[in-house]
Amino acid sequence: MKAMTQDxxxxxxxxxxxDLPEPVIGDxxxxxxxxxxxxxxxxxxxxxxxxxxxxxxxxxxxxxxxVRGADLAGVVARVGADVRTLHVGDEVFGQGDGSYAELxxxxxxxxxxxxxxxxxAEAAATxxxxxxxxxxxxxxxxxxxxxRVLVFGAGGGVGHLAVQLAVARGATVTGVARPxxxxxxxxxxxxxxxxxxxxxxxxxxxxxPLPVLRALLTPAGTAVLVGxxxxxxxxxxxxxxxxxxxxxxxxxxxxxxxxxxxxRLDDFRTLAGLLADGTLRPAIDxxxxxxxxxxxxxxxxxxxxxxxxxxxxxxx
Numbered sequence: 235m236k237a238m239t240q241d242x243x244x245x246x247x248x249x250x251x252x253d254l255p256e257p258v259i260g261d262x263x264x265x266x267x268x269x270x271x272x273x274x275x276x277x278x279x280x281x282x283x284x285x286x287x288x289x290x291x292x293x294x295x296x297x298x299x300x301v302r303g304a305d306l307a308g309v310v311a312r313v314g315a316d317v318r319t320l321h322v323g324d325e326v327f328g329q330g331d332g333s334y335a336e337l338x339x340x341x342x343x344x345x346x347x348x349x350x351x352x353x354x355a356e357a358a359a360t361x362x363x364x365x366x367x368x369x370x371x372x373x374x375x376x377x378x379x380x381x382r383v384l385v386f387g388a389g390g391g392v393g394h395l396a397v398q399l400a401v402a403r404g405a406t407v408t409g410v411a412r413p414x415x416x417x418x419x420x421x422x423x424x425x426x427x428x429x430x431x432x433x434x435x436x437x438x439x440x441x442x443p444l445p446v447l448r449a450l451l452t453p454a455g456t457a458v459l460v461g462x463x464x465x466x467x468x469x470x471x472x473x474x475x476x477x478x479x480x481x482x483x484x485x486x487x488x489x490x491x492x493x494x495x496x497x498r499l500d501d502f503r504t505l506a507g508l509l510a511d512g513t514l515r516p517a518i519d520x521x522x523x524x525x526x527x528x529x530x531x532x533x534x535x536x537x538x539x540x541x542x543x544x545x546x547x548x549x550x
Contacts, residue, residue, distance in 0.1 A: 237335035238527045239300045243283035246528030249302070257331070257339035264320055264340045265312040270358035270521075271333035272305030273543040274391060275461065278535045301332025302527070303545070306340070307348055307357035317342045327357035328502055334527045334545055346502045349510035357509065359391075359516035359542035364505045366460060366495040367395035367436075371403070374458045374491040375434040379404025382431070384450060387438035388424060389415025391534070391542050392460055394517055396436045397422045402513045408432070410439075418517060418540050436460065448488055456489040517541030 237254045259265050280302060307327035310320050320326065320342055328345035330338035348357045370392070371377045383400045387393035388409025400407045401423040408428055409419035416426045428450070435447055435457040447457040508514035519539045522530035527545045534543045 235336040236524060237301045237332065238303070238524060240281065240302055241300065243281070246281065246532050248281070249528040251525050254301070254335070256337050259312060259314050259339050261314040261316040262342055263314045264310055264317060264326075264342050264345055266306060266308040266326060266330060266338050266340055266345070267311045268306050268308040268330075268333055268336060268338050268547040269354035270307050271303045271527075271545040271547060272358045272361065272363070273303075273527075273530050273534045273545060274305065274362045275534070276304070276362065277302055277531050281531060301335050301338075302531075303333035303335070303338075304329045304331075305358050305361040306330045306333035306338055307354040308338075308548070311337065314342070320345060325354075327354075327361065327506075329361050329497055333358075334524060334547075336524075336547060343499045344497055344502070346499070346506045349506055352509045355518055355521060355544045355546065356516050359518055359544050360395075360505055360509065360514070361497070361502065362495075363391040363395055363516070363542065364514065365497060365501045366392045366493070367399055368501055368504060369495045370436050370438075370458045370460050370493050371396050371399040374493050375400075375436055375456055377403045377405050377434050381405045381433040382452075383407045383434045383436065384428065384432040385409045385424070385436045385438065386442060387411065387440075387460075388419045388422075389540055390438060390537075391539070393436070393438040394418065394422060394541050395514060396438065396460075397424045398514055399508075400434075400436070402508075405434070412537070414538070415540050422517075431455065434458070444490060447490070451488050454487045456491060459490065459492045460495075461493075518544055520544075521546050 239252045310324045325348040326345045327348045330340035377400050383405040385396050388397050389411030407424040409424035411419050431452045433455050438460040440461045521544045524547050530543050
């Protein structure tokens, strides 16, 4: 099979399209013929080596996983002996082990049926960004009807899905994004003018100091910190802000909630339902063929993408 492989850490030039044997699956695994694969910020981190490792000079030279990518949508090609919920020929989406390839091994509990009417590209764009946005809005932010919600990074992969989820829950949403993305944010049902105080802030951009977020919150408001892309910490980059929030967020009425988003089968099922009824619709800025997966990663990392970036593999 064709796969985009990585043998060392670095920029996108370390990626090479090669022929590899088909993945071997276990009893609880599924082999998926990949039609499309999503690109998220974590792919860049794994490509270059974790930021913390670079800061501490750990000298990483060889990644543990040779094929990059996690989010995917495709068709089940083979199932393990103990898999009962999925069958050969099913159209599915979720997470796998190395999705920038023609075939990917997946845990059966990381896949759900792709809704009819949803393209493979849309489905592949959903998993990581989708469950991150879902857990930020529903679980940590506890967004409810009538609340005022502010989303930073509202034109990005997680942010534009968080806007949709908050709007669907009956909130009045304001989105902050780069000027080139404000029309997308407005089209999703959000305002773009920051005024007054907010009940919930979802910060997907990762670079606002905590005092700035507190100043924008109501006295009993909640700020959810998604990711650690910025924040200016000397040693831990944006994760230093997350750790500070864990300590200082315990005091006072305002809540500062760092988010550690984790894949859950129930959340994948929820996302499938939201895709099926049209509540959630990923905005796909650009698609790239498998051979240009590196360019897809670079484009996402540039911050210019409006919504999601997808790698197309087969018939997406």
